[in-house]
Amino acid sequence: MISAISSNFRRCLSALLVLILALTCQFALTGCRVAQFKTKSAQVSQLVLTALTDPKTFNPALNQEFPNIFLFAFDRLTTENGVTGEVEPALAEFWEISQDKKRVVFTLREGLQWSDGQPLTADDVVFTFEDVIFNKQIPTDFKDSFKIGASGAFPKVRKISNRQVEFILPEPFAPLLRAVAGPEGVSILPKHILQASVQTKGSDGNPRFISTWGTDTDPTKIVVNGPYQLESLSPGQRLVFRRNPYYWRKDEQGNQMPYIERIIWQFIENTDTQLLAFRSGDLDVMGDVRPLRPEYYSLLKKQEKQGKFKVYNGGPWSGTTYITFNLSKARDKNNRPFVDPIKSRWFNNLAFRQAVAYAIDRQKMRDNIFRGIGELQNSPISVQSPYYLKDGLKVYNHNPEKAKQLLISAGFKYNDRGELLDADGHRVRFTFLTNSGNKIREAIGAQIKDDLSKIGIQIDFTPINFNTLIDKINTSRDWEAHMIGFTGGIDPHGLTNLWTSRGGSHTFNLAPQPGQPPIKGWQPLDWELEIDRLFAAGAREFDETKRQAIYAEFQRIVQEQLPVIHLVNETALMAVRDRVQGVKYTGLPSWGLWNIQELKIVNK
Numbered sequence: 001m002i003s004a005i006s007s008n009f010r011r012c013l014s015a016l017l018v019l020i021l022a023l024t025c026q027f028a029l030t031g032c033r034v035a036q037f038k039t040k041s042a043q044v045s046q047l048v049l050t051a052l053t054d055p056k057t058f059n060p061a062l063n064q065e066f067p068n069i070f071l072f073a074f075d076r077l078t079t080e081n082g083v084t085g086e087v088e089p090a091l092a093e094f095w096e097i098s099q100d101k102k103r104v105v106f107t108l109r110e111g112l113q114w115s116d117g118q119p120l121t122a123d124d125v126v127f128t129f130e131d132v133i134f135n136k137q138i139p140t141d142f143k144d145s146f147k148i149g150a151s152g153a154f155p156k157v158r159k160i161s162n163r164q165v166e167f168i169l170p171e172p173f174a175p176l177l178r179a180v181a182g183p184e185g186v187s188i189l190p191k192h193i194l195q196a197s198v199q200t201k202g203s204d205g206n207p208r209f210i211s212t213w214g215t216d217t218d219p220t221k222i223v224v225n226g227p228y229q230l231e232s233l234s235p236g237q238r239l240v241f242r243r244n245p246y247y248w249r250k251d252e253q254g255n256q257m258p259y260i261e262r263i264i265w266q267f268i269e270n271t272d273t274q275l276l277a278f279r280s281g282d283l284d285v286m287g288d289v290r291p292l293r294p295e296y297y298s299l300l301k302k303q304e305k306q307g308k309f310k311v312y313n314g315g316p317w318s319g320t321t322y323i324t325f326n327l328s329k330a331r332d333k334n335n336r337p338f339v340d341p342i343k344s345r346w347f348n349n350l351a352f353r354q355a356v357a358y359a360i361d362r363q364k365m366r367d368n369i370f371r372g373i374g375e376l377q378n379s380p381i382s383v384q385s386p387y388y389l390k391d392g393l394k395v396y397n398h399n400p401e402k403a404k405q406l407l408i409s410a411g412f413k414y415n416d417r418g419e420l421l422d423a424d425g426h427r428v429r430f431t432f433l434t435n436s437g438n439k440i441r442e443a444i445g446a447q448i449k450d451d452l453s454k455i456g457i458q459i460d461f462t463p464i465n466f467n468t469l470i471d472k473i474n475t476s477r478d479w480e481a482h483m484i485g486f487t488g489g490i491d492p493h494g495l496t497n498l499w500t501s502r503g504g505s506h507t508f509n510l511a512p513q514p515g516q517p518p519i520k521g522w523q524p525l526d527w528e529l530e531i532d533r534l535f536a537a538g539a540r541e542f543d544e545t546k547r548q549a550i551y552a553e554f555q556r557i558v559q560e561q562l563p564v565i566h567l568v569n570e571t572a573l574m575a576v577r578d579r580v581q582g583v584k585y586t587g588l589p590s591w592g593l594w595n596i597q598e599l600k601i602v603n604k
Contacts (some may be wrong), residue, residue: 045259045600046261047263047285050265051265051289053435054215054267059214060189061209069265072226072228072241075090075226076181076183077185078177080183087178091112093107093108103166103167107164108121113246114193114223118223124190132198139504155168190223197212215233247597257598274286275296285592286574290570297371312572317587318487320488321441323483324482324483324564325508327525330522332519342422345422346422351410354562356403356565358398360398360567380555380566383569392556431460433483448483489589500535538550579603
């Protein structure tokens, strides 16, 4: 009798728990739906997008992440057309280049305003470059794009009139128009809001600007010049943008742009959950900041008509995905090495890096993880770029036997269990990081772990929060190996902050950075200095044939020295609901909605 009663009780309890769980899940799924933003009295046009994590900063100059809020909220002097790749006017209506190519005058559009109604003038442009970007005390990655020649001199930016500003260059500088272009160029900043933060210092001795406009700032206090201004932030949930009433763009009929009133940026830390949200109708776009996973593409392509959306194939994507080792031999202020000296010797051994490259089965990765959609990547330059070198590069196709031979020739050895040891008998084992929630990278990491185990290397693969990953890479420098992506484009000069030795994203051997505690013993390697020289030469050269030769040599050095191991070039895939009109999708820009101001919502 007791047993029977107990069994009935357990069945009832199980049923109750299932009901509670179902109600909880339903609340979780509907509680964050965008319907709550609509009222019966006012229905506004809105676009619902998604990102894996919250923004790290509201300060454009300090940005090191993609996607970011500045895609929506800020404009630049020029912009790149996402279809043609041509540089087009933005805040600057036109520009003039002197015959000796050492002076460029930008003329701003008439009547430009900030989102608080204040005029946007040449003073703001000069402030942005002279007081912020070129300020040695402010750690901004944009510096690297404007260092000219072997000395790394900056242009002189001067006001001619309220609408005109000139860039005086120490020598001809071919990348200038693209360096100032959107969506990832220098956002023009409001002098009347931020000047005081640049001129005053905090208790740490750094300009207060470095801690200004963090994500703890009231979003409505962020003054912008782009199509959208920030309205509200709910950490871990969403960021809401409202149309900027002072935005400068108007269409040919004189209608104010952008057309869409509100954008909701949902934070969903898992791509599978993002897919569920898109299929249920809670998202309007998926794949705008990183291509859709290939299995999502196959699934969604079959559901286009029924789901009332379209899946776009934009061809090769401009970004790259790679793994890299921490090659730094530097030490912190307490003289502690950032990398365990034992592991540092492995990572700085070229044969070791090459062996890892040969051990990774990228073809299997392409066929299985990417479902055959995409191509093997052997260059740091985007495949759409005219500077991309398709042939003549050293290639590391899968060859585990060659990997083992390289390791043995470099002094490594195997024990009777097939485990790899270094010459001193230390087991070869290291931590490998990437950002969690990105299922493609998690799958790649799992395969790499398996591939390297076949040559006796043990890796501890650990996906972590993206913002935590960036802090480890760029601030604490507490990492051994990681996998990440980098956005690309037409001109290789856009890669300066990754590939020049003092660049802010030169993570595999990160130099001392402004605003960070001092480090000891940092030294660039000879091949890093040669890349510095090539980038300086490529920037001053206007002859396209000569520029191609310069960047071809850069690509050869990268593949020979292998500071990073490139993996698979993805295909640009994006799904968009039919009600979103005006999409112009290609794989050229890193952001699929590069023409956000032109998009319209048409409810059918």
